[in-house]
Amino acid sequence: MKNILELNHVKKEYSADGLKTLAVNDVSFSVPEGSFIGVMGASGSGKSTLLNLISTIDRTTSGRIILDGTDLSQIHPNQMAQFRREHLGFIFQDYNLLDTLTLRENIALALTIKELPRAEITKITLETAARLEIEDILDKFPCQVSGGQRQRCACARAVAASPRLILADEPTGALDSHSARNLMETLVMLNREFGATILMVTHDAFSASYCKTILFMKDGKIVHSLAHQKQDQWGYFMEILNTTAKVMGDSGYVS
Numbered sequence: 452m453k454n455i456l457e458l459n460h461v462k463k464e465y466s467a468d469g470l471k472t473l474a475v476n477d478v479s480f481s482v483p484e485g486s487f488i489g490v491m492g493a494s495g496s497g498k499s500t501l502l503n504l505i506s507t508i509d510r511t512t513s514g515r516i517i518l519d520g521t522d523l524s525q526i527h528p529n530q531m532a533q534f535r536r537e538h539l540g541f542i543f544q545d546y547n548l549l550d551t552l553t554l555r556e557n558i559a560l561a562l563t564i565k566e567l568p569r570a571e572i573t574k575i576t577l578e579t580a581a582r583l584e585i586e587d588i589l590d591k592f593p594c595q596v597s598g599g600q601r602q603r604c605a606c607a608r609a610v611a612a613s614p615r616l617i618l619a620d621e622p623t624g625a626l627d628s629h630s631a632r633n634l635m636e637t638l639v640m641l642n643r644e645f646g647a648t649i650l651m652v653t654h655d656a657f658s659a660s661y662c663k664t665i666l667f668m669k670d671g672k673i674v675h676s677l678a679h680q681k682q683d684q685w686g687y688f689m690e691i692l693n694t695t696a697k698v699m700g701d702s703g704y705v706s
């Protein structure tokens with residue numbers, strides 16, 4: 452199966468006040484088309500740095516990141532924003548919807564950027580909203596709907612333009628447990644039915660139990676990976692908790 456994303460010996464070093472921090476330390480992994488990968492790790496283990504490198508917001512100190520066949524270090528800074536819009540979809544903890552636009556306009560915006568014909572934008576927006584069960588609230592503004600509905604709109608926006616990779620950063624972080632469960636089921640649906648390839652950072656073992664594979668980060672390195680095989684979701688969840696405790700040390704604290 453084709454790899455959508457490949458990381459080869461990626462390092463990211465920060466220098467601040469004469470102090471150097473190797474936030475990402477020799478990370479290599481690949482993300483095949485159709486995968487749903489979770490990244491877990493303690494606070495400061497390098498998850499956000501890793502996501503920033505993949506999302507082209509930050510640049511590697513060394514190593515290569517290949518996204519859909521393109522080496523990110525070879526993209527001219529002026530082309531970066533367009534490359535990001537064409538290849539990536541984002542789902543953030545705080546939704547990142549535009550408050551002055553309706554849900555319909557928020558979803559359509561991702562398509563407008565792709566310069567699709569107006570009729571096509573209307574059709575895809577409606578179809579995507581229907582799949583995410585928000586078609587009845589499309590004319591509301593983000594402040595007029597629930598957190599769960601806002602996050603489903605963010606999912607619709609992320610998937611509408613058929614990006615090669617969806618990056619989700621703590622997507623359930625601001626949701627109650629019922630909405631979090633709904634959102635994870637939605638992400639599974641995007642992965643299974645839309646064929647979306649998803650890479651998600653999460654601190655939450657239950658959210659991670661919806662992923663097909665989980666990478667555990669510690670001190671900037673991927674130290675363990677866990678695949679969802681034959682066990683039921685509860686068994687997988689328990690395995691994630693046990694692995695977390697083992698990998699992260701006694702505290703088992705993941706954030």
Ligand SMILES: Nc1ncnc2c1ncn2[C@@H]1O[C@H](COP(=O)(O)OP(=O)(O)OP(=O)(O)O)[C@@H](O)[C@H]1O
Pocket residue numbers: 465466467472473474492493494495496497498499500501706
């Ligand atoms: N801009 C920066 N300048 C200097 N050091 C940084 C910078 N950003 C992150 N770091 C350091 O790099 C390391 C990894 O940080 P990062 O934010 O990637 O971790 P994280 O796993 O996402 O943590 P959290 O779960 O708390 O968000 C930490 O030691 C952090 O202090």
